[in-house]
């Protein structure tokens with residue numbers, strides 16, 4: 001998903017509390033449990049509808065709930081929105097689409113990505129092994145995402161012009177965005193060169 005630093009989001013101050021969200025088991029949730037949980041959350045628009053925002057040339061999303069076992073976000077999508085390839089480190093996740101439709105794609109070595117459209121009323125779950133990218137299929141789409149254990153780190157992938165894929169560990173609060181452009185690869189190489197030079201100096 002695409003996140004900017006929480007303080008710069010359009011997050012409203014009235015995020016749901018534990019009393020407003022479906023019951024939780026007090027431990028990490030399994031994938032089916034996560035899916036059932038987001039399905040139930042989808043039926044409680046009073047807990048998230050007021051946080052939906054679109055337009056203004058920026059992504060809109062809101063932290064709905066977070067405790068030591070689950071992390072829940074509301075994501076608003078337009079067709080220009082694209083997370084880029086990423087994983088969720090050690091977290092499993094579930095997504096319920098509540099308005100419009102979103103695109104989900106999985107990378108495939110030596111072939112075109114596996115892509116699908118997930119429409120409102122549908123949901124899916126995935127494990128820590130899942131690599132995907134998501135985007136809006138219809139302007140004005142909305143989805144609810146839950147992760148367990150809570151997101152802390154994520155993997156963001158860049159693909160160079162030669163097709164080589166690299167993973168960069170990012171904070172869950174960093175913005176996810178496409179990293180396929182050469183500038184990202186060049187920046188990565190410069191950072192690696194600087195780190196190598198520093199290590200060589202320390203060894204000297």
Ligand SMILES: [Fe+2]
Pocket residue numbers: 001086087088132134
């Ligand atoms: Fe994701």
